Amino acid sequence: MKTFSVEDYLSANRERFEAISTYIWEHPETRYQEFESARFLADELEKEGFHVERGVGGIETAFIATYGEGKPAIGFLGEFDALSGLSQKANSTEQEALVPGGVGHGCGHNLLGTGSLAAAYAVKAYFQENGIKGTLKFYGCPAEEGGSGKTFMVREGVFEGLDAAFTWHPSYSTTIMSLSSLANYQVYFRFKGIASHAANSPHLGRSALDAVELMNVGVNYLREHVVQEARIHYAITNSGGISPNVVQSEAEVLYLIRAPKVAQVDEIYKRVCKIAEGAALMTETEMTIVFDKACSNYEPNRTLEEILYQKLKQAGPVQPTEEDIAFAKGIWDSLSDGEKKNFVSGMESFGYFGDGSEFEGKFLSDIISDYVASDKVMPGSTDVSDVSWVVPTAQLTAATSAIGTPLHTWQMVTQGISPFAHSGMLLAAQSMAAAAVHLYENEDALQAVKAEHEKKRAKEPYFCPIPKDVKPSAVK
The missing domain is CATH 3.40.630.10 (Zn peptidases)
Structure with a gap:
């Protein structure tokens, strides 16, 4: 040879x-x-x-x-x-x-x-x-x-x-x-509300941005109750606009959930989904989940x-x-x-x-x-x-x-x-x-x-x- x-x-x-x-x-x-x-x-x-x-x-x-x-x-x-x-x-x-x-x-x-x-x-x-x-x-x-x-x-x-x-x-x-390595899911949570004049008729609006913020607060409380190695990251990808005098009718947040095993990620993900549903109920908005990607x-x-x-x-x-x-x-x-x-x-x-x-x-x-x-x-x-x-x-x-x-x-x-x-x-x-x-x-x-x-x-x-x-x- x-x-x-x-x-x-x-x-x-x-x-x-x-x-x-x-x-x-x-x-x-x-x-x-x-x-x-x-x-x-x-x-x-x-x-x-x-x-x-x-x-x-x-x-x-x-x-x-x-x-x-x-x-x-x-x-x-x-x-x-x-x-x-x-x-x-x-x-x-x-x-x-x-x-x-x-x-x-x-x-x-x-x-x-x-x-x-x-x-x-x-x-x-x-x-x-x-x-x-x-x-x-x-x-x-x-x-x-x-x-x-x-x-x-x-x-x-x-x-x-x-x-x-x-x-x-x-x-x-x-x-x-x-x-x-850490398995992960990456998922969008999209909220849809009702736009209105934030000063003249705020009671007629339903804020999608409020829903995003409430969801984020809820997930922050969840962090204490997940496995030690888990990581939960988020980015607000749509805040609904740049006008503070408008009740934002659309908003979106992207979550990246990580844990040592896929099963652990899935468990945390399901809890995050419940928090998102709760935020939608609190704000009387509609919520859509869009699964982006995942890995083991x-x-x-x-x-x-x-x-x-x-x-x-x-x-x-x-x-x-x-x-x-x-x-x-x-x-x-x-x-x-x-x-x-x-x-x-x-x-x-x-x-x-x-x-x-x-x-x-x-x-x-x-x-x-x-x-x-x-x-x-x-x-x-x-x-x-x-x-x-x-x-x-x-x-x-x-x-x-x-x-x-x-x-x-x-x-x-x-x-x-x-x-x-x-x-x-x-x-x-x-x-x-x-x-x-x-x-x-x-x-x-x-x-x-x-x-x-x-x-x-x-x-x-x-x-x-x-x-x-x-x-x-x-x-x-």
Whole structure:
């Protein structure tokens, strides 16, 4: 068998992958609106010799790229959506929007999608060098940010027939993402009342905004009576207008309800619905519930995580240059005292265990943290979770930003196409590709991975938390 090095392949093609990441960064798009990003990535995969099926799962910006045939079938999950309000110039230590109020890659999904694509390319090259049989897939997954694109894709059977899946996420640490996550529901509550003159005839009006406010007060009292790990967030998406002398006839509030298990989320959701009904009764308004999206809690596959960790350790951490460190110091200096003090907590949510002492005096992580299979739940959500219920899944995080950099901030955006970020992206690609190659070459290892998954599903079958009649929708 010919000798083939995943590391050498990725190194030789570094400029190509940097250009793809930069293109996605320069064309940020929000959930289900990633038309340019999805088209660009799908076109690149076709040029590479993959067969691309676009618009899968009834989602225009979702696609599957396939190379090879037969078993095993292994896939890489790629994301490419961005966030509103986070436009920012690249490689700057000061906040400065490219487009005021515009969109930016505040969660590093330009890196995430490109890193998974690079892993797929490396495995394809390995196939060609060694005559390996099997199926290789790249999944273009839109709308992770607030849209649960993968959950809709799972509901529509997009991942059927896949034997294992890998993905990753940028952060400021390098380790295995071994924690479970919070399941969630995202739901609109719309109230309709009667408009009237707020001074001349207020008694004739029925305020939808009053209903929203009363609902929010009621939910605030509920917070004491839910499980400790639960989170209930809301945003008033329609206050009924800007005229205080009009009784608002329409108002809307969007709720995001999180808990460690879907069943817990559902229980809290039903109680929130009762509070909304009560608010409507108190204000004599009509209330409509519009279910937006949901996702499950993440189900780690420890056997697959161990394989991925070994490949990550073999690859070794990125060693930053003096230029990388100087830029990272500038980012660190831009953080608040609270953000600096909170950096260990940020690492913990990605699977780090420790007191952070090994990072004292550093501005970039230059180590691979130990893998710990923990029952802890990270205080966030991801639609990778639903894939993990139907396919054995493992994910890692790679350092791409300065220590302490919070996600969904201008600091995350500005570091998104830095040399250090791209080095972390390629480390993730190398580790995932090597883990996939291991499964293609070791049937026993793959069977052990699948056996763990099947044992869990025998105890707790999967059901999709998004009702069948709910359709994916873009940001309002």
